[in-house]
Amino acid sequence: MIKKDRERKGISQKEIARILNVSTATVSLALRNSEKVNEKTRVKVKETAELLNYRPCEIARSLILNKTWSIGLIIPCFSIIYYSELTDAIQKRFREQNYLIITLSADTPEKRKEAITVLLNRKVEGFILPKINPDELYWLKKEKAPFVLYDRPEDSDYTDYNFVCVDKFKGAYKATEHLIKTGYKKIGFLCEIRVDEPRKRGYIEALIDYGMKIEKEWIIPGAGYYKDGYNGAKEILKMKKRPEALVCLNDISAIGAIRAFQEENIKVPGDIAIIGFDNVKEGIYSLPLLTTVDQMVEKVADEITNLLIETIENNKKEKRQIIIEPELVIRESCGCEIKEKEGVTGKNNGGDEE
């Protein structure tokens, strides 16, 4: 039933051409301000288009031009603040370049594959993807669409892929170093379960570089959720020999830990210093304000945009790896600079939902 709903269809160049008694070629050229049509005609066409509320059909353009100006972005979840901040940043940049970002959330390999397939069928010109596993990478390579990962792929020859990521090793190193320099001697780490996690290596290396002893018991595994921080802190409270500072794998678990300590009347900072990782908005809702490591969302978005657009428009084949250095954000939770009470005016105050 091709012609059903005709009344809902908009007007086309053909219609304008019919009305003005010119050819569709003239209309097409006039609308794109071609020098090939004389001015009077051009003005007339544009006026009529305006009058009839003409909307160019991007679909038809895409088909003939073999260009969709769309990019697929896959994130694990919208409501994890880090990803929504990234989405915001990426979207803003691509829109400036006239590309449309289509964001889909998918948190398992299966869902990711499904989402990517949907987008491939829609002929997106490229993808921005989270860290994905080697199987997925292999599958993706068979498709012709270029992509940029926003984390470094593991267990693969990473020079085969475009990616942009922050140097988590260095971030954890800086965090640990900050605690050491502030004067803490006994430093624990709330780590990810995964063994060869760069953050963990950064923590350990900093301790080694500053000649400090590594206390196995103080490396507490978790998954990075609020409750992991909470439980980790409770774990610490059970120890005979407690650390006096704690590096956390992310802000959310750091906040969980803070809450657990406060519940038991352990002061943060004072009794224990805590440093997070991400610099996510939640950090400015916490009491004390969270000292953390900034993941540089804006910079990451910048690099992703440049890299992907260059790849698409110049049909670049070489892959590039961009690693961004994270920065320390010193607030209250490590107690080094308590006087600076600017919590209220911090980065993006969050806000009303309407």
Place this chain on the structure above:
Amino acid sequence: MIKKDRERKGISQKEIARILNVSTATVSLALRNSEKVNEKTRVKVKETAELLNYRPCEIARSLILNKTWSIGLIIPCFSIIYYSELTDAIQKRFREQNYLIITLSADTPEKRKEAITVLLNRKVEGFILPKINPDELYWLKKEKAPFVLYDRPEDSDYTDYNFVCVDKFKGAYKATEHLIKTGYKKIGFLCEIRVDEPRKRGYIEALIDYGMKIEKEWIIPGAGYYKDGYNGAKEILKMKKRPEALVCLNDISAIGAIRAFQEENIKVPGDIAIIGFDNVKEGIYSLPLLTTVDQMVEKVADEITNLLIETIENNKKEKRQIIIEPELVIRESCGCEIKEKEGVTGKNNGGDEE
């Protein structure tokens, strides 16, 4: 330059037809499992398609079928948690129905208009929009695309529009009532600056219904940001006659208020009870855990999906307004459990044992 980049193009039905020496009609029908082609042919076509990694071109399908299976969703900002939760919920539902949600953020009328235009040119079949002003509504009406607002439009005959929203009046009423029933007599309200705000009316009406006095000074205006709650609390601390409970227009400002009180060693709850509005994830990061009013994101998403898909697929012209009743989420910040327990203990035992 129509044929540039040919090497990047995928293979088409035409190509499959050429290889198998059949017509494109046969290929098209076979791929969609039509009964019109006999099984042998169908299998052959599908095998070949699989082998060549054929990807249907949704663009071409859209053009001929006049159907894009896409919906535009405009939100003010990704990184306000309420909107990302809504996005997640909406996206999930539409994907089940084979629609693609294209989410764009835009926080001013101009940006919204631009975003909507982009999506109109891409021929989305409908929109999901935030509360927009009458000018925008008027402009939108001229376009043929159906839309659903996820808040109630103001200053307009709202029966002209589809919308789905939570009953904020009732939410605020419930929040206030909860405080009253818990035993608080002096209740303040952190309100939006806007005069005829439903939440404010809910607060006032509850006070009236329970025969309580309205203390003008305790109605503190703000914009709903973290800092507004923070500043509002500081305001309260300056008063000679302070409220003993505070209804906040949203969770974020409630958390801001909590922080301000805690800074001055005012206990929440205990010295002052605080109730939020939204039931946003931040509420479970706070200490105390925030008692709040749930905005029912999942239900809102459900209703939006049903309403919009029905409008699109059945070409419904009548507009519908769906109002959802919010629910109280009782956690720690109003201390009701503690009070109730005390109350119950008192009544039952009249006793003075610990």
Place this chain on the structure above:
DNA sequence: TCCATTTTTTAAAACGATTTTAAAAAACGC
């Protein structure tokens, strides 16, 4: 074998644009 059905296949048109080719119209010189 032949005709009438039924099943299977296909050519051609359509969707809304862009681009190319070629022809028509206008401008110009002699």
Place this chain on the structure above:
DNA sequence: GCGTTTTTTAAAATCGTTTTAAAAAATGGA
């Protein structure tokens, strides 16, 4: 007025798919 050059426009091809209507092939009955 005619030939040549320049400007403008019309017509046709194209993109990848779906659909219609008609042709071709297979089947069945007499």
